[in-house]
Amino acid sequence: MSTDPSKWKLNHTMLRVKDPQRSLDFYKFLGLTQINKIPQPEAKFDLYFLAYNGPSSRSPNHHWTDREGVLELTHNYGTEDDPEFKVANGNEEPGKGFGHIAISVDNIQAACQRLEDAGYPFQKKLSEGKMRSIAFAKDPDGYWVEIISQKPLEETEGVKETDTQSYRFNHSMIRVKDAEVSLNFYQEVMGMTLMRTSEKKNSNFNLYFLGYGPKPKEEDSANGVNPVAGHEGLLELTWNYGTEKQEGKVYHDGNSEPQGFGHICVAVDDLNAACQYLEDKKVSWKKRLTDGRMKTVAFVLDPDGYWIEVIQNEKMKRSANW
Template sequence: MKMIKKIEQPDAKFDLYFMGYDSPKAVSHGNDFSDREGLIELTHNYGTENDPNYKVTTGNAEPHKGFGHTCISVDNIQAACKRIEDAGYKFQKKLTDGRMRHIAFALDPDGYWVEIISQNPIDKTENITTTDLATYRMNHTMIRVKDHEKSLKFYQDVFGMTLMRTSENKDAKFNLYFLGYPGSKGVSTESVNGVNPTADREGLLELTWNYGTESDANFKYHNGNDEPQGFGHICVSVDDLDAACKRFEDQGVNWKKRLTDGRMKNVAFVLDPDNYWIEVIQNEKLKNRANW
């Protein structure tokens, strides 16, 4: 990835780094950071790097499960995983681990999981030793949800997303739902590698629902912003920020921050059914407003 934009906030003692793929082969090459799918925003609070006791919660360990992982799709998954391993990075799951031999999970320096999936049939890439980073995609972000029906309705009705793929895993008692904005590609129906028909996309949202959680009145997921902190939010850019926020207000959403709250008048935060934060910003290509 490349750093697409950096926003420094020295008064508040934190900086923001927006990372994404930006080669000429990238989906959003050259676009403003607000006019892209599939960015990762890294937030650095000053001084944490010098605190030996500081660590983030990754969302994958009890009792603070919630956020699961980010995911990149690659051209040749075997070669891509070897490249990452040769660079000295650790894996939560290698391709050869377990039953699922078509995905891997690398660990970033904070222990966050990064899923790696293939854009091509994996039986045709096993003997290829090279990988082209310019073809990589920031494919999706995964969060766990308590009630799949409520969450699917929320992201489709409130944020206008389309359910692009459902993966049922009845034996393991969980389902996966992939949502996104179809754009010119429409909704994929044919599988790329026998498992994942959306591997060539960017900026999808994966919801993981474990059977039965919706029936437990005391069950809830950790949103990453309550202590201990880790995952912060997903973000959607819109054509008209003021109009979008008025629409959200008319729909009766739960707000973490309205546009009029606080000093930052260029961002709002909506809460989803599990209290995950969804940042809403202006797409600067469609309407110059924020002047980031």
């Protein structure tokens, strides 16, 4: 029995939502397709899985576990009718930790204009702030959705069309207390590759992009375009200088109150072997395979206490009737 982390995939990111229909409408407007739904009426919640699934997508018609860049929306029954219910978007205290998800697009000006014309709000428009190459839209629950470009901005200037099926669910961002500790965990324990580092010394933070697969050959592509903008299923770690010196836990994991972001998920080649591998690496477990009723999922804790779900890639080995 063995496992090969190079065959693992950063499968999905889970967000809790208040009203599933409003959230589905928003993400489908961004070109995502619902590829699966797992109702859990006994536990009074439903899971919706969305991904880019068109002919020009990276993994069209793949099983939902055999993908990178999947978005899981979790709806607990009744929240849509509860005026007091509100998720934590991860960018405000209390509850600061998770930052955003990011969509890379073909023509960023046209993509942002389309969102604006549809009435969706922005945390930051392209024309605002110092960074004129990224924008942040807000979904119906207030989660930030970063919009980045797959092309040099001069190539898309004045272009009015945008093809949502060329979009990619590029990355999910979490803040980490100690960059060295987190980078070691995600590389040496979870088997990820450090794809790109972006140092923002003048602003006192660094960004690290990790994922499965080989590192891009060029650290920086022509015209300043992010060399991994066409990827899916990346994890962005944001380290603010000095947090490693603070006592105790710095960031919120999203699963204690106030709740919002739930977890990232890795799909593995052999679930039992992967869990034994992680056991040998002496990980901290939130839930082992043998714990609880669900014997087909496990949860590992990263150094900041964020949850990492571990599931079987069903293309590689059948284990569950998802």
